Amino acid sequence: MISYGSSIDIVSMQEKASTLVEALPYLQKFAGRKVVVKVGGEVLKSEEMVENIARSLILLRSTGIQVVVCHGGGPQISEMSERLGLPPRYVNGNRVTCSQTRDVMVMTMLGTIAPALIGSINKVLPCCVGISGIDSNMISVVQADPELGYVGLVDRVKIEPIEQLLHSGYLPVITPIGIDSEGQLYNINGDTCAASLAKALGAEKLILLSNIEGIYESFPNKESLISEIDLPTLKKLKEQGLFSGGMLPKVNGICDALEGGVSSAHILDGRQPFSLLLEVFTTSGIGTMIFP
């Protein structure tokens, strides 16, 4: 067998070489470090996006990064609640999680969303194991507000189960459910949970993958997409009331994680293939990076 190399494209080769020279130092920098990736509920609705993310997660992990995934599931929970005849209830404009809704949330998160995501990752490489705050009472919560019912604030994260799964070579997927001192289960916001995990694990990076490109200073002006911002500036924008809705827990979680020692936080567009890899292995990165 013999083949000839007539068609080598020198320019393309040099570009590849330069991408490699750019990427390889990050390999060593991040090898053995932990990265917490939150995958949002909206992104999980598209099978194609989930496949892309699954491949990116496995590639990330193959470089020696200790990847921990936390998932959301808002849209799916709303759908199942409706199907089971549980209309949303509100107090002062805030949605209330009654015990029945909480049971539906737990059931949907652990029984539908988590197995689907775990299954997708395991199709690429069978290394993914799912656990939740219930396992070994891993995530302790306190009630956020009695009027809102079973909505929990993370009080303490026991990282041993995650550390041991990582140590045994597994990619852990964490479902954001907490448990209070009485053994009651609580809903936790996925972004908040991911931030608490990143802080507790001493992660290098917290990456929030959702269906937005990053933080816009004046949405929807494309030019105002922020590529880098430091924590004090982000806090100033927050005080100016720039953030609302689902952006608020993201920003709060990022502030919490960075103040807790995480080196950088990132809001990336999960719809863009391989955005995870570009963020981690290129100098310019992608989406919005927040640093301390």
Added chain:
Amino acid sequence: MISYGSSIDIVSMQEKASTLVEALPYLQKFAGRKVVVKVGGEVLKSEEMVENIARSLILLRSTGIQVVVCHGGGPQISEMSERLGLPPRYVNGNRVTCSQTRDVMVMTMLGTIAPALIGSINKVLPCCVGISGIDSNMISVVQADPELGYVGLVDRVKIEPIEQLLHSGYLPVITPIGIDSEGQLYNINGDTCAASLAKALGAEKLILLSNIEGIYESFPNKESLISEIDLPTLKKLKEQGLFSGGMLPKVNGICDALEGGVSSAHILDGRQPFSLLLEVFTTSGIGTMIFP
């Protein structure tokens, strides 16, 4: 501070001493060995029974036995299917698991039953972690019969995740869901699954806790309750058509486990408090013991 021992009851003391002298040798015999306990769906319906079982499991584990739990959930799945408007369908008298029913089964097992059992055990000691055949593709199945839909036969058990949880000091609770080579999820009978786990793990004992006292040679004659039976005799009874309904997978699983090297199998009444302890730590045992 001083108190006097006037009220010592010598007889009771001697009985205690004799129970201890009887029990302690089993401690050494079983320390470090694995015991797989299947907790049936009917038993799981009573909160009080679950609490008792949870305490027994933690006491067993405290003696150095490596306890692995597998759970059932038939009644709960039927209830949720009905609630979601999925009436049972039959082919030649056998129930069919269509993909919708399978989804409800997965959702109920992972999202309702497993968290409830894990929560009960963790209330006694927070050491319990739940995983299923989906995690790390742990339990591979093949389809039992195309006409029955998503009903799986265990093909291979990858014991590493269970071994690593045990090694890290956790009590693993396994939900009997399998995955085929395409990544499709399947229902597995809980008794069969427990037997496969016991065989794959090289367990010392397989214990099936349900709402029956053991095997009756001629039910409901109380005198005919079998306390000990060997495998050849059990097989003879099976050939004579003694077993039917839910007893059949129990007996088949037990045969499979004993032939695969498990030292003994037990059918115990989960409604009797501490039946687990009496089985393991007394010479006469309780329920029906089957040995090779």
Added chain:
Amino acid sequence: MISYGSSIDIVSMQEKASTLVEALPYLQKFAGRKVVVKVGGEVLKSEEMVENIARSLILLRSTGIQVVVCHGGGPQISEMSERLGLPPRYVNGNRVTCSQTRDVMVMTMLGTIAPALIGSINKVLPCCVGISGIDSNMISVVQADPELGYVGLVDRVKIEPIEQLLHSGYLPVITPIGIDSEGQLYNINGDTCAASLAKALGAEKLILLSNIEGIYESFPNKESLISEIDLPTLKKLKEQGLFSGGMLPKVNGICDALEGGVSSAHILDGRQPFSLLLEVFTTSGIGTMIFP
């Protein structure tokens, strides 16, 4: 082979279950902890008692407790001295240990008593190894009183030889002989020696097995047998002159051990079968317990 369980005694089963539920938590509490058991010379005279104690020691050890035994031998030494024509000598009412008596003591303890006790334990399980304060100069002593001759007070215990025997899975039997800085051998009171060992080893319990039921506040009134007493109260009784004879070194050793960090001390009747097990594995215990 088949047998039927007609004769199960539910009440007895429940009592066994409750003894197990009572005992198992102690297993975990004491597993890996050290317990020093002094076996008195009077108890050693009865072959039957020694057999019972040997079985209890092996059962205790089988639960993961690190058992260390220290033995006495007063009656046996007196007998041999007489046989060799060495009449006891006294100074101010205290017995004097001249060098010849010391040689007889060493010879009897190491050459007759220790091998008999070791042999009895090894008949149950061949795991027992005997050493004395001479080995590796393990127990350094200073002379108690020049007038009393070769009677030593423990100065320092080098625990390495005991730790290494335990680590290798042996049950060490320690003969209470000490060595001074000149290499001279000395007699040490067995209770005192056991207490020094318990302190040096950081033992959980010090158990003195002899031919008495415990401490009586007003002997021989059976009602006055103390079941529990704390250290300050014991010291008060001692100051009131309650203790004399062989009870004095027991009480002094117990005070020393408890002040040195041992969690509890016990005076048990070695003539009662399995008193050791009842003490360790029941809530009410047996004999007299002294705690700090």
Added chain:
Amino acid sequence: MISYGSSIDIVSMQEKASTLVEALPYLQKFAGRKVVVKVGGEVLKSEEMVENIARSLILLRSTGIQVVVCHGGGPQISEMSERLGLPPRYVNGNRVTCSQTRDVMVMTMLGTIAPALIGSINKVLPCCVGISGIDSNMISVVQADPELGYVGLVDRVKIEPIEQLLHSGYLPVITPIGIDSEGQLYNINGDTCAASLAKALGAEKLILLSNIEGIYESFPNKESLISEIDLPTLKKLKEQGLFSGGMLPKVNGICDALEGGVSSAHILDGRQPFSLLLEVFTTSGIGTMIFP
């Protein structure tokens, strides 16, 4: 601090992503594997090339590959021989290595070339340690031909010193000098030596970096540059007399290495920056690859 991401080049990003997706699987494939790189004497004459190669070697090593370097030095030896007044001598057209020439060879290789290469690598990262076949009698040789003097054929490679340097995190540079059973030093061809090292170390790859682009089937026809060839075809070309001069030991070494279990061998142009990286981390590779 805030910056905006207006200038992101989507096409370039996608190309980078695709290079990463292409490269990352090789990372896992080669992590922990050994790669032997021979750096030819001609390449060593250019300081710029040496710098480029040093950076590539350190980047390779940063991915977890165990890099072992072997160097040449023909032109430098000739120069020093001349300077010391040792004109080359020939027998039947073959150059003779007399003991004086051998001394100059050893002196130049160990005293000039090796320290220069080691120094260049250590400027990038101080991790490089140089050893030769003399150290610990690592490379045993037999004389190739008495008429040619001190030219050795590798008889046995003791890999421990190299393994231990790798294990301690060093990048070993091996100077190709051998020692016979009498303790006499011998010149070894650098390509042959690299091949012997690759075989002995069970290397994944043998890479020969020199001043040629690869193997040409009919030099200098650019179209005839072979990109891939299997061992049988290479041997056929060799039998047809295609190879001569410095190409012959390269081809012989490659045959020897591949037959000894090395997975692939490569002839690369050391003058092209980062050719090492492109070879290892791209699917198409560069230069000529020979596989078994």
Added chain:
Amino acid sequence: MISYGSSIDIVSMQEKASTLVEALPYLQKFAGRKVVVKVGGEVLKSEEMVENIARSLILLRSTGIQVVVCHGGGPQISEMSERLGLPPRYVNGNRVTCSQTRDVMVMTMLGTIAPALIGSINKVLPCCVGISGIDSNMISVVQADPELGYVGLVDRVKIEPIEQLLHSGYLPVITPIGIDSEGQLYNINGDTCAASLAKALGAEKLILLSNIEGIYESFPNKESLISEIDLPTLKKLKEQGLFSGGMLPKVNGICDALEGGVSSAHILDGRQPFSLLLEVFTTSGIGTMIFP
């Protein structure tokens, strides 16, 4: 402070150097190997000899040799028997060990001889621990001859206790007492016991220290002292009836040890200071060496 070296004796220095050059290779040869030294009862009677032997043993051990000591005690036992009024009894000219004599033997060996020897060694360095065949049932015996009573033949040596003492850095002194399957204690000849230990431990050397210079071919002709003899020749001399009395068990033990894999056996004069060191660290050795 300053001092001048005017008085260096060159000749003495060269002799010292040559002794060191002779001795050092044995250090490496024997480091980590086991040497079993039997110290005879006659030698133990002289305090000065015991001190010399103790120093030699500690020096031997300091070179990394794993020294195991076994002791005799015939004269001492006879003395104590007499003192306790137990006259020797004979059957067919062989001394009988009745149970009373056996008890005196055990008492004397464990209670008088062993502590004295251990004490002497510990005065040099406190590293010596004494055990006997009773400990952990280490030396199993069968009765030699029912008519002779409690005289045992070694059946099996459980080497773990000795290995563990060595591993923990102790110098074990073994008292030659055995135990039969009923738990009865037996007298074992010290030379035979040492040989069995050497064989079981895979010792490099068996050294018998007693009050003779070695084996004489025709005693008391000084010229006939054998310095080296191989096993076949020794056996021939034995068949010719050369050996009797205490020499017979020595020769039998040596034959047994050499056939069991011990590299050499030695009969040395324990009365000569440092004969142990001269045997181990000089080329010519001392006493009689027997090799396979």
Added chain:
Amino acid sequence: MISYGSSIDIVSMQEKASTLVEALPYLQKFAGRKVVVKVGGEVLKSEEMVENIARSLILLRSTGIQVVVCHGGGPQISEMSERLGLPPRYVNGNRVTCSQTRDVMVMTMLGTIAPALIGSINKVLPCCVGISGIDSNMISVVQADPELGYVGLVDRVKIEPIEQLLHSGYLPVITPIGIDSEGQLYNINGDTCAASLAKALGAEKLILLSNIEGIYESFPNKESLISEIDLPTLKKLKEQGLFSGGMLPKVNGICDALEGGVSSAHILDGRQPFSLLLEVFTTSGIGTMIFP
């Protein structure tokens, strides 16, 4: 086979025994400790001396001492410089090391002297590996004096490479070449370098082997050869101007090493066979010993 020991020389035996008794305690004292031996350039010129030293080094190492060798090479460098037409140049009477001379020094040290010494040691036992200050930038230097060119003062020694070679069982030979922060190579005086190594390694002894018998208080008066001197007295002699030429760096290095924690320093006559052994293993030692 049989031989008789008629010719044993008791006196010689006793002398050997006494040498052993003298030497063995040093074995334990120095086992595992590090000893740095500098071998001077003059000594290296005699093949016979090198052979003797090689044997001594291997014998030393066989006792468990961690031997590290540093070599000189002054005469050899001068010879090669001359041969290459580089006449010595002086500034204010001090020899200048221009870059060409430095290159010749590096080439001669690494390419001629080190391989010869390593080869001689490996002939005795193939355990020797040579490294220099260049390897892993092990020895950092600063320029001593710009006018003197490439003459370096040791700034920092990175001991890891030496420790790892020792740990892997090799005898390291260190060539005294240093590297500055720019990557430039520098000549370092061999005695100074050996002293810096001894200090950095926490060596027990620094031994300078050269062609002198030790320090003379008034050379050449033989009576004035100093056998022992303490550091303060040595410094006083130095202040009095007693030392000049090659003796000055020796004395300075010794002062530096002793102040840095080395226990003793020695100047020995490398021409006397086995002076190394006599120094280490006899009480009186040889040559001049300097202690703190």
